[in-house]
Amino acid sequence: MAQLGRWKYGLFTFVAMILQCLCVSAFDTWWNLGVRGFKAWRNPQLYVIGAQPLCTQLKGLSPAQVRLCQSYHDHMPSVGHGASMGIQECQRQFQNRRWNCSTIADDSSVFGPVLNIASPEAAFTHAISAAGVVFSISRGCREGELSKCSCSRSSRPKSLHRDWIWGGCGDNLEYGYRFAKMFVDIREREKNHPRHSPGLARMLMNLRNNEAGRLAVYRYSKVACKCHGVSGSCSLKTCWRQLPEFRTVGDRLKDKYDGATKVVFNKRGTQLKSENSKYNKPTKEDLIYLEDSPDYCDPNKVTGSFGTKGRECKKSSPGMDGCKLMCCGRGYNTFKRKVKERCHCKFHWCCFVQCDVCEHIEDVHTCK
Known part of the structure; x- marks a missing residue:
């Protein structure tokens, strides 16, 4: 019997290694809602398929998230939209980097094995996705799309002009942050991990980066106002709380990514601390990571790297988008490309713009 047990254990280990080599992700994520057509949720007839709620049919949701989905089913389109916003912003921020936030078709982890590494890239994806949910839910409340919230009821800012009215329908960041x-x-808190375990370290890392993403939206709302008065004289204004531009949220989190802090367990193995004690303690708005990033130069199924062969680069740029760094020292190829663009645009009264189409030839450089 003991020999049979060892044989089964060996078989299990072998299968696990094969799955890893085949690029099977270690976990699914709710980000899958952002690439699987969240608009379908707006059809109330889809909330139930036969006797099974649609929530149980969705890939990527943890058991606790399925229960929340069933209680807040009208929130799910906003969650999916938030996930989609996060994915698109991630790809915009990293379009000129070796890792360009590529998604993988038919993989419910969305980003593939790259998420299995507790790297700065994983930290950013958690943060920007959490930020997308705050943004989308807060806006959904204001638009009247959600049954459990409405316009923001935040208190009047002390700096607001005393003659201006506070009470327009603002984005409900308080509710968006809480939800x-x-x-x-909740998916991070479903399991109990022992002290000093890799599972606990990753859970703590994800929670911190989720919070950093939420705060990147919540703490940077702005006041928007509408003018009233004779002929728009602005003698009176109505003001409300408004979300920041999501692009500025992405820019803020990209800065945090560039300055992310590597962390390790404390002596008790219950919390994370900076690996280098000379650095300042990371704040709640900072990103943290446990493992250094792969170089992403060559294709690697285990790390999820697609490599940079064939990627466009800029010959003269000293940054990561430059051919020297993007191509990892392999060199680059150059070819000519014909480009068409609008030109000689003129405004005609009233009211349209008419443009010509111009062509020019440009040099394009791609990594070897």
Whole structure:
């Protein structure tokens, strides 16, 4: 019997290694809602398929998230939209990097094995996705799309002009933050991990980066106002709380990515601390990571790297988008490309713009 047990254990280990080599992700994620057509959720007839709620049919949701989905089913289109916003912003921020936030078709982890590494890239994806949910839910409240919230009831800013009216229909960041914290974090808290375990370290890392993403939206809202008065004289204004531009949220988190802090367990193995004690303690708005990034130069199924062969680069740029760094020292090829663009545009009264189409030839460089 003991020999049979060892044989089964060996077989299990072998299968696990094969799955890893075949690029099978270690976990599914709710980000799958952002690439699987969240618009379908807006059809109320799809909430139930036969006797099974649609929530149980969705890939990527943890058991606790399925239960939340069933209680807040009208929130799911906003969650999916938030996930989609996060994915698109990630790809915009990293379009000129070796890792360009590529998604993988038919993989419910969305980004593939790259997420199995507790790297700065994984930290950013968690943060920007959590930020997307805060943004989308907060806006959904204001638009009247959600049954459990409405316009923001935040208090009047002390700096607001005393003659201006506070009370327009603002984005409900308070509710958006609370719901995003509940929905996104609950999958991390479902399991109990022992002290000093890799599972606990990754859970703590994900929770911190989720919070950094939420705060990148919540703490940077702005006041928007509408003018009233004779002929728009702005003698009176009505003001409300408004979300920041999501692009500025992405820019803020990209800066945090560039300055992310590597962390390790404390002596008790219950919390994470900076690996280098000379550095300042990371704040709640900072990103943290456990493992250094792969170089992403060559294709690697285990790390999820697609490599940079064939990627466009800029010959004269000293940055990561430059051919020297993007091509990892392999050199680059150059070819000519014909480009068409609008030109000689003129405004005609009233009211349209008419443009010609111009062509020019440009040099294009791609990594070897």
